[in-house]
Each structure stands twice: as C-alpha cells, then as structure tokens.
Amino acid sequence: MKQYKILTINLGSTSTKLAYYENEECKIKTTLEHSVQELSVFNDLMEQDGYRREAIEKFLRDNGISISDLDAIASRGGHTKPLEGGVYQINETMLEQQASGLYGRHACDVGSKIAYKMAAGTKILPVVVDPPVTDEFIEVARLSGHPELPRQSRFHALNHRATGKRYARDNGKKYEELNLIIAHMGGGITVAAHRRGKMIDATNGIDGDGPFSTNRTGGLPVGALVDLCFSGRYSHKEIKKMLNGEGGLTAYLKENDVRTVEEKAATDDYFALCLEGMIYQTCKEIAAMGAVLEGNVDAIVITGGIANSQKITARMKERIGFIAPVVIYPGENEMDALALGALEVLRGNEPLKSL
Structure with missing residues (x-):
C-alpha cells in the first residue's frame, strides 16, 4: 500500500x-x-x-x-x-x-x-x-421565529463528524447508517443531531445559542438582552464579547477552567450550582435533539476537553441515559x-x- x-x-x-x-x-x-x-x-x-x-x-x-x-x-x-x-x-x-x-x-x-x-x-x-x-440543516431547522433572524449552522463540525465516524468504526457500523446526538464540550459547547451521515440541526456555539459554557453565554432571555443592548451601558463590541469570551462560567464565577470550578464546587455551593447549570443546559439540548431525531437515537456521544471529567460525564449519564446509550470520547479528534x-x-x- x-x-x-x-x-x-x-x-x-x-x-x-x-x-x-x-x-x-x-x-x-x-x-x-x-x-x-x-x-x-x-x-x-x-x-x-x-x-x-x-x-x-x-x-x-x-x-x-x-x-x-x-x-x-x-x-x-x-x-x-x-x-x-x-x-x-x-x-x-x-x-x-x-x-x-x-x-x-x-x-x-x-x-x-x-x-x-x-x-x-x-x-x-x-x-x-x-x-x-x-451546513447540512434541514429546512425546518433554519426557522427561528423571525425571517430576518434565521438559525445558522455554526458549530464544531470537524470534531462532530470525526467523532461520529469514530463511534461508527468502533461499533462495526457505517456513520451513514446511524442516528447520533453528539455534544462537543470545550470552550464552546455545541450539540448536534446526526441523521444517517448528515448533521441536520445543531446549536450555534458562536453567537449565543444552546447551553452556556466556560466563556460563552449560550442562549439568553431575548427581551432582557434587547433591553440591555439599548440601555446605553454597553457598546456593540462589549455585548459581543459578553456573548463569546466573557459569558458562561467566566461571567458567573470569574473562572473558565472547568477543573478549578469542579474542585471548588466540592465545598462552594454557588460553584456547584453554576457547574450543574452548565450540565443541565447541555443535557436539555441533547434531549431536544432527541426530538429532532423523533426518538430514533442509536447513541449519545460526548466529546471535547470537558469530557475528560468523569464527574461531569457521570452526571450527564444520569440525566440523559434514558434516551440512548451514552458514550464518552474525551478530547478532540x-x-x-x-x-x-x-x-x-x-x-x-x-x-x-x-x-
């Protein structure tokens, strides 16, 4: 060869x-x-x-x-x-x-x-x-609630597909035969529905959608965000930085290292609450993708740097294990x-x- x-x-x-x-x-x-x-x-x-x-x-x-x-x-x-x-x-x-x-x-x-x-x-x-x-979204996934604000395909596509193919190889299957929900958990967290080789819906990990992460807000209450934008307290650049860079655990705890947050959560109730909030929101999005796939889910796959935490992935399994088997591939591929x-x-x- x-x-x-x-x-x-x-x-x-x-x-x-x-x-x-x-x-x-x-x-x-x-x-x-x-x-x-x-x-x-x-x-x-x-x-x-x-x-x-x-x-x-x-x-x-x-x-x-x-x-x-x-x-x-x-x-x-x-x-x-x-x-x-x-x-x-x-x-x-x-x-x-x-x-x-x-x-x-x-x-x-x-x-x-x-x-x-x-x-x-x-x-x-x-x-x-x-x-x-x-961008492999199905048309209905693009609808947001207003035609001037369509949902966009902006997520960790490379690692998502690579992880889906890895799971398929490890299980003697073809990626194109499977329905998977994959969550990439790193500085940004994105969750996507993979239907027989296509990534048909996903959370936008850049612009304020889906779960909050170490430094990104994820989705926010829309009305409150609009009011904040027009309050005169922040510039456009500052709001964008708030969404991506200074949101999530960074905003709540002034800390973006999950290992440190996890350590402090053992003795600090507020750290524990915020960490659970990130897990809660991620699991909620995973469950939503279960609806996208109409309940036909072969596996839920969790990847990214945060997947190295056994405590976090164990808690996620407790919340979403009823949907499908949960498989962990720590790190990035x-x-x-x-x-x-x-x-x-x-x-x-x-x-x-x-x-």
Missing part, C-alpha cells in the same frame, strides 16, 4: 497545532504557543500568515520532514459561504471569501492561507475538511479527522470538492 505523507494544521488565536502523518499513523505532533505580545504587531489576523508559516516550517526542519515529500496539507478552516460537509481543495475563491470576513473570522482562516502558499507550485494537495461553515479526510481523497475513496 502506498504511503502518503500528510501535514495537518490547526490554528487557534494564540496557538498552532501541528501533526505529521504517514497514512493513518501520527508520527509526531506539537502545539506551538504564540504570546499576545508577538501577535500584537499584526493589525489584522490574516497578516499573521508569514509569521505562522515560518514557525511551521521550522517545526518541519527540526523534525527532518521535507516539505517536498508531503502529499497533502490539511488545515482546519475556513470561513466561506455555507458548504456541505466534505473535503475541499483550497483555492483562490476560498481564500478571497475568507479574507472578506463576510462569513466570520478565525485563526483557522490563516491556516488554509498558509497551506495554499506552501503547496503552490508543488504536487502537494492543500485541503480543508468539514469546515466550520458546514480534529487532527486525526484532518489527516483521514485528506487520506481518503488521496486514496480515491472520497471525492475532492471545490468552491
């Missing part, structure tokens, strides 16, 4: 996650941390590509990996017009849409820009896999998902899509 060499890139606001694969096997991975001071010299996020690329190429040199030997570079990203899930070749159209900022902006958009530039003029295939704009997506295209098992 031919051995394919794949580099995966996953950019966060102050970090660059990298992994090198030979076929399915991860040979080496690392996380490069970037200080706020280092990044402050850039006026725009998209200007970081040269700085980040230099760090990536140093990682490759330090580990004896030649760029010319790579078959593919798979980046998390990016923010374009809504797309069906799959593996997409990075091209000029994708980069133009990302640069516009019309569809959102995240460090992962820099990652796809870097992948494209590193692959230019070579045999290397630059791709993104299940980008954050993946994003690097493996990127590599496997690129590998399936290289092997001809999955189509390569483009904008």
Whole structure:
C-alpha cells in the first residue's frame, strides 16, 4: 500500500497545532504557543500568515520532514459561504471569501492561507475538511421565529463528524447508517443531531445559542438582552464579547477552567450550582435533539476537553441515559479527522470538492 505523507494544521488565536502523518499513523505532533505580545504587531489576523508559516516550517526542519515529500496539507478552516460537509481543495475563491470576513473570522482562516502558499507550485494537495461553515440543516431547522433572524449552522463540525465516524468504526457500523446526538464540550459547547451521515440541526456555539459554557453565554432571555443592548451601558463590541469570551462560567464565577470550578464546587455551593447549570443546559439540548431525531437515537456521544471529567460525564449519564446509550470520547479528534479526510481523497475513496 502506498504511503502518503500528510501535514495537518490547526490554528487557534494564540496557538498552532501541528501533526505529521504517514497514512493513518501520527508520527509526531506539537502545539506551538504564540504570546499576545508577538501577535500584537499584526493589525489584522490574516497578516499573521508569514509569521505562522515560518514557525511551521521550522517545526518541519527540526523534525527532518521535507516539505517536498508531503502529499497533502490539511488545515482546519475556513470561513466561506455555507458548504456541505466534505473535503475541499483550497483555492483562490476560498481564500478571497475568507479574507472578506463576510462569513466570520478565525485563526483557522490563516491556516488554509498558509497551506495554499506552501503547496503552490508543488504536487502537494492543500485541503480543508468539514469546515466550520458546514451546513447540512434541514429546512425546518433554519426557522427561528423571525425571517430576518434565521438559525445558522455554526458549530464544531470537524470534531462532530470525526467523532461520529469514530463511534461508527468502533461499533462495526457505517456513520451513514446511524442516528447520533453528539455534544462537543470545550470552550464552546455545541450539540448536534446526526441523521444517517448528515448533521441536520445543531446549536450555534458562536453567537449565543444552546447551553452556556466556560466563556460563552449560550442562549439568553431575548427581551432582557434587547433591553440591555439599548440601555446605553454597553457598546456593540462589549455585548459581543459578553456573548463569546466573557459569558458562561467566566461571567458567573470569574473562572473558565472547568477543573478549578469542579474542585471548588466540592465545598462552594454557588460553584456547584453554576457547574450543574452548565450540565443541565447541555443535557436539555441533547434531549431536544432527541426530538429532532423523533426518538430514533442509536447513541449519545460526548466529546471535547470537558469530557475528560468523569464527574461531569457521570452526571450527564444520569440525566440523559434514558434516551440512548451514552458514550464518552474525551478530547478532540480534529487532527486525526484532518489527516483521514485528506487520506481518503488521496486514496480515491472520497471525492475532492471545490468552491
């Protein structure tokens, strides 16, 4: 069997996650941390590509990996017009849409820009896999209550699909045969209904929807939020920061590390209440997705960093175990998902899509 060499890139606001694969096997991975001071010299996020690329190429040199030997570079990203899930070749159209900022902006958009530039003029295939704009919603899921405010598909699509496929493999099934409810629990918490290979409904983990998390508010009382917006006490930017960055456990407790919250909850009733509130809201959304799937649920799968907490997942099982078996996959599967997506295209098992 031919051995394919794949580099995966996953950019966060102050970090660059990298992994090198030979076929399915991860040979080496690392996380490069970037200080706020280092990044402050850039006026725009998209200007970081040269700085980040230099760090990536140093990682490759330090580990004896030649760029010319790579078959593919798979980046998390990016923010374009809504797309069906799959593996997409990075091209000029994708980069133009990302640069516009019309569809959102995240460090992962820099990652796809870097992948494209590193692959230019070579045999290397630059791709993104299940980008954050993946949209497979059924039409009824888009209705919000007002036509000017449609519900949008904005969630952890990459890790959701990767986790769903992992569960299918572990159980000798095809992902396309299963109905799953998957909850990704990290800095943001998103819950989605997976119906036979499509993610047909999900909570928006960016803009104030679904359960609150460590630093995001999730859904808020609409009338009270409108009043707050027009109170004159906060700017538009401050309200947006309140929704994503300064909400959730951070707002209640001034603490966004779940491990610390869990420790303090053992002796502090208010910490215990707020932690239970996050669990309660997440379980409520999981139950709602059970209705989306009309009760036909093969399994509930919990993933993300918070899934490392046995106490939290045990409490969730108590609340939602009546719906379907609950399976825990702690951490994120994003690097493996990127590599496997690129590998399936290289092997001809999955189509390569483009904008």
